[in-house]
Amino acid sequence: MLKVDHITVEYDGRPVVEDFSLEMGNGEIVSLVGESGSGKTTVIRAILGLLPEGGEVSKGDILFEGRSLLGLNETELDAIRGRDITMIFQDSGAMIDPTSTIGSQFIEYVRTHEKIGKEEAYKKAAAMLAATRLPDADNVMHSYPFQLSGGMRQRVGIAMGMVFHPKLLLADEPTSALDVTTQAQIIRQMMDMYRMSKTSIIIVTHNLGVAAYMSDKILVMKNGRVVEQGDREAILHHPKNDYTIELLDAIPTMDGEIYV
Amino acid sequence: MSEREVILEAKDVTKVFRTTKGRPLTANDKVSLKIYKGETLGIAGESGCGKSTFIRMVSLLETPTSGEILFRGRNVADLKGEARRQNCRHVQMVFQDPGAAFSPRMKIKDIICESLRNFNLISPGEVTAKAQELLSMVELPPEYADRYARDMSGGQRQRVGIARALALEPDLLICDEVTSALDVCVQKKIVDLLLKLQKEKNITMAMVCHDIALVRAVAHRTAVMYLGNVVEIVPGPEIGAGELCHPYTRALRDSIFTIDMDFTKPIESIESEAPSPLDVPAGCPFRNRCEHCTERCALEKPKLRTLAPGHQIACHLYDDLPEYAGEE
Numbered sequence: 001m002l003k004v005d006h007i008t009v010e011y012d013g014r015p016v017v018e019d020f021s022l023e024m025g026n027g028e029i030v031s032l033v034g035e036s037g038s039g040k041t042t043v044i045r046a047i048l049g050l051l052p053e054g055g056e057v058s059k060g061d062i063l064f065e066g067r068s069l070l071g072l073n074e075t076e077l078d079a080i081r082g083r084d085i086t087m088i089f090q091d092s093g094a095m096i097d098p099t100s101t102i103g104s105q106f107i108e109y110v111r112t113h114e115k116i117g118k119e120e121a122y123k124k125a126a127a128m129l130a131a132t133r134l135p136d137a138d139n140v141m142h143s144y145p146f147q148l149s150g151g152m153r154q155r156v157g158i159a160m161g162m163v164f165h166p167k168l169l170l171a172d173e174p175t176s177a178l179d180v181t182t183q184a185q186i187i188r189q190m191m192d193m194y195r196m197s198k199t200s201i202i203i204v205t206h207n208l209g210v211a212a213y214m215s216d217k218i219l220v221m222k223n224g225r226v227v228e229q230g231d232r233e234a235i236l237h238h239p240k241n242d243y244t245i246e247l248l249d250a251i252p253t254m255d256g257e258i259y260v
Numbered sequence: 261m262s263e264r265e266v267i268l269e270a271k272d273v274t275k276v277f278r279t280t281k282g283r284p285l286t287a288n289d290k291v292s293l294k295i296y297k298g299e300t301l302g303i304a305g306e307s308g309c310g311k312s313t314f315i316r317m318v319s320l321l322e323t324p325t326s327g328e329i330l331f332r333g334r335n336v337a338d339l340k341g342e343a344r345r346q347n348c349r350h351v352q353m354v355f356q357d358p359g360a361a362f363s364p365r366m367k368i369k370d371i372i373c374e375s376l377r378n379f380n381l382i383s384p385g386e387v388t389a390k391a392q393e394l395l396s397m398v399e400l401p402p403e404y405a406d407r408y409a410r411d412m413s414g415g416q417r418q419r420v421g422i423a424r425a426l427a428l429e430p431d432l433l434i435c436d437e438v439t440s441a442l443d444v445c446v447q448k449k450i451v452d453l454l455l456k457l458q459k460e461k462n463i464t465m466a467m468v469c470h471d472i473a474l475v476r477a478v479a480h481r482t483a484v485m486y487l488g489n490v491v492e493i494v495p496g497p498e499i500g501a502g503e504l505c506h507p508y509t510r511a512l513r514d515s516i517f518t519i520d521m522d523f524t525k526p527i528e529s530i531e532s533e534a535p536s537p538l539d540v541p542a543g544c545p546f547r548n549r550c551e552h553c554t555e556r557c558a559l560e561k562p563k564l565r566t567l568a569p570g571h572q573i574a575c576h577l578y579d580d581l582p583e584y585a586g587e588e
Contacts, residue, residue, distance in 0.1 A: 035443035036414075133531070151533055179306035180470065184515035184529030191527075206443065209517030213527075236519050250448035252473040253518040258497045259455050259477050260300060 001026050001200060002047070002168060007060035009039070009046050015058070017042050017224045026167070027198040031211035033247075034221035040204045042224075044170040047202075048087055049077050064168070083113045086166045090173040092157025093145045102148070102156055103141030109160060128159040132189055151182035158189055165197040172204045187214065208251060212236055220244050265297040266333075267431050267464045268318060268351075273327035273337075275313050285538050287313040289488040289545075290327065292564075295432060300458065300465040302479025302496065304472050304512070308537050310488040311468045315434050318466065319351050320344055332431070349379060352425040356437040358417030362409040368395070369405035372424045379428070394423040398453060415446035419453065426457065435467045439474070451478060472499055472512050481570060484509045487537055487545040490564065493572040506573050507550045544576065552577050 002024040009017040017039040024030055032040040045051050047062055049069060062069045064080065072080075089095050096105055106125040107118060116124070122141070129137040132155040145153060154174060161169055174190070175183040187210060194201060205211050211218050212232045219229040220241065228241040239245050275288040288310045295301045303311045316322040318329060320336065329337040336347050352375075355361040362371050369391035376382045382390055392402035398419040409417055418438060425433055435454065439447035455478065457463060469475045475482050476499045484492040484499070484506060492506040500513030514528045532549045535541065541548050547557040556576050564572040566584045 035445065149533055180472075180515040181306065181511055181529050182533065184517075184527050185531065187517070188527040188529065207517060208444075209519050209521065212519055213517050213521070213523055232523065246445055248519060250445045251519055252471065252477050253520045254473050254476065254500065254513065254516070255520055256473070256477060259451070260458075260480055260496060 001065060003061075003063040004043070004047065005061045005063065007043075007046060007062060008058050009042050009051065010056060010058045011052075012054040015224065016055075017046070020060075020226060022202075022219065024168075024200055024202070027200055028217065029194065029201045029203065029215040030217045030219065031203045031205055031215040032219050032221055033205060033208050033211045035206065037223075038221040039224040040221050041172055043221075044087070044172060044202055044204055047168075048081060048085060048170060050087075082109070083164045084166055085168045085170065086161040086164070087170040087172065088154075088157045088161045088174045091150070091153065091177050092160075093148070093150070093153040095157070096145045096153075098145055100144075101141065102143055102145065106141065106156075106160060106163075110163060113164060124163065125159070128163045129156065132156075132159045132193075133185075134159075149182075150178055151185060154178065154182075154186050155189060158186070158193060162193050162197065162199065166199055169199050169201045170204075171201060173206070174203070175210065176206065183210075190214070208236075208247065220247065264299075266294050267297050267331070268295040268466075269293070269328075269330040269333075270314070270318065271328040271330065273314070273317060273324045273329060275310075275317060275322060276325045279538070283538055286488050286540060287537060288317070288324075289540075291485075291488075291490055293483055293490065293493070295464060295466055296480075297464055298458070298462045299480040300467055300478055300496075302475035302482035302499075303466060303468045303485060304470065304475050304482055304499070305485035306470060306512075306534065308487070308534060309485040310537075311485050312436065313488075314485070315353070315436060315466060315468055318432070319353050319434060320348060349375075349428050350431045351434065352428055352430040352432075353434040353436060354418070354421045354425045354438045357441050358414055358421050359409075359441075361421055362417065364408065364410055366408075367405070368407050368409065368412075368420055371409065371420060372405075372427055375424065375428050381428075390427075391423075394427055395420075397426070397457070398423045413446075414442050415450060418442060418446075418450050422450075422453065422457070426461075426463075429461075431464060433463050433465045435465060435469075437468055437470065440470065447474075454478075471516075472509075473516055473518055475499065484512070487534065487540045489545050489574070491546065491574050493564065493570075495570045498571065504567055504571060504573065504578070506546075506575050507552055507577065508546045511549075544574075 004022040007020050008015050034040050046057050057070055107121040110121040110124055126137040126141055129140050134140050134155050175186050218235045219226050222243045228244045270291055270293045272290045272292055273288055274290055277285045305311050317324050324337050328335045369387055372391045372394050373387045391405040395402050395404055400419050439450050479496040482494055482499050483490050486508050492509050500509055511530045530549050543559055544557040544562050547553045562574040562576045564574045566572050567581050568584055
């Protein structure tokens with residue numbers, strides 16, 4: 001479904017991700033973990049063609065269902081983005097226009113990608129919000145982003161990201177800004193949605209626990225390179241790379257060492 | 261245990277803010293906590309639980325609406341003017357975001373020694389030497405004295421934050437989420453440094469932290485806060501473990517993802533969200549989200565009761581258990 005083939009991403013000629021490869025089948029979940037600046041967000045932005053000014057994929061190719069995403073023009077990309085490939089951001093509130101309601105933007109989004117009437121789009125959006133266990137979907141549709149809590153905004157983000165049952169969902173630190181009980185709810189929500197639609201997911205996270213819980217495959221990145229990859233068992237219990245070992249050792253656990 | 265020296269004691273400290281429309285927001289509701297010499301008190305809880313308000317009152321950045329803050333037995337909450345300023349020497353804070361904590365125009369040596377100069381403890385000529393000494397204490401090269409904060413990484417800046425806070429040799433060091441902005445490998449190094457300094461200098465610490473796995477490893481005792489109330493005080497390593505546990509603490513424990521968890525288990529988090537601090541339910545603050553909620557919980561707010569050595573819980577679930585009669 002997705003093949004990222006030895007890509008190098010440069011910002012103004014300076015490489016920030018080097019020689020990154022990833023192959024994914026349908027219904028797989030892959031996580032990218034690593035510290036800030038390791039290039040994990042750059043990778044998923046490159047897949048979506050959303051690199052900031054000055055950023056470009058200078059080597060390699062990104063194939064989605066056999067078709068190179070790099071050669072597409074904006075119109076062709078727009079046909080895929082938001083429908084076959086979608087994204088959830090760290091704070092979904094920040095991607096929504098603060099001056100209009102959730103409903104009006106959700107409806108606009110649905111109607112951009114599907115030729116249906118306003119009423120039908122409203123129903124589709126509200127049903128999706130309800131599916132993410134938002135308590136009162138109609139009320140949320142009429143709310144402005146700032147009236148919702150961080151957890152509710154993330155659910156809106158998930159609802160928007162999943163409304164077309166995309167083939168690939170890119171999630172950029174979707175729970176990092178949330179409290180732990182809310183994080184658990186959002187992860188559970190993503191997994192419920194995943195089971196329903198079998199959407200493939202790439203999740204970027206610095207939380208190795210979240211990565212291990214969700215994914216079939218984990219890629220550990222450092223300084224723009226993948227230093228180790230494997231399934232949960234291999235990464236958590238048989239790490240080979242020094243950085244992976246240091247990372248695992250640094251994570252506090254509920255059965256771990258007591259320092260005082 | 262009874263002869264342990266109490267550095268700071270909060271007695272029924274309440275802080276009520278007013279919203280712009282005049283509605284009262286009770287950020288801290290009769291919080292009583294003791295911090296003992298040489299110990300780390302962890303303060304855990306989620307956004308809006310009042311942990312920041314509490315430490316801001318302890319550092320005299322806010323004045324309690326009612327209640328007392330006893331520093332070595334003397335109430336400091338109502339101090340004014342010079343007496344208040346002098347008391348600030350004894351309580352110093354390290355902040356969450358090391359990027360925002362420093363003036364971008366000051367050199368590291370001036371940042372570290374600012375408080376010493378404020379209290380006239382060193383002369384301008386001594387600044388460089390003192391800064392270098394403090395930098396080596398936090399394991400940074402002395403040359404960094406002439407740098408600016410922007411030239412340093414997050415972890416290095418947090419070390420500077422620790423050096424600045426310890427410059428006055430305070431009786432109480434408050435760490436407000438000092439590692440949450442850092443990568444996990446850096447977090448471990450900062451925690452190691454704090455613990456090493458604590459051992460060497462017998463530093464007393466209050467550590468606000470939302471990560472209970474981390475708190476468990478570093479705090480001697482931890483207070484769990486929820487909507488302005490302390491719901492449990494527990495000896496560090498016992499947090500979330502065993503039979504005796506506040507339902508909210510258990511929810512926190514069940515919500516975290518760690519690398520040693522059982523990955524096949526479904527996620528067992530509570531479904532609802534915490535109510536706004538403007539709408540704290542009457543009775544037990546947690547009752548709307550608690551699976552053990554009974555009629556009594558709506559009628560009467562549970563009090564903290566000591567149920568085991570060093571372990572206090574405010575929950576009607578344990579009403580039948582006798583209060584532990586030994587030392588606190």
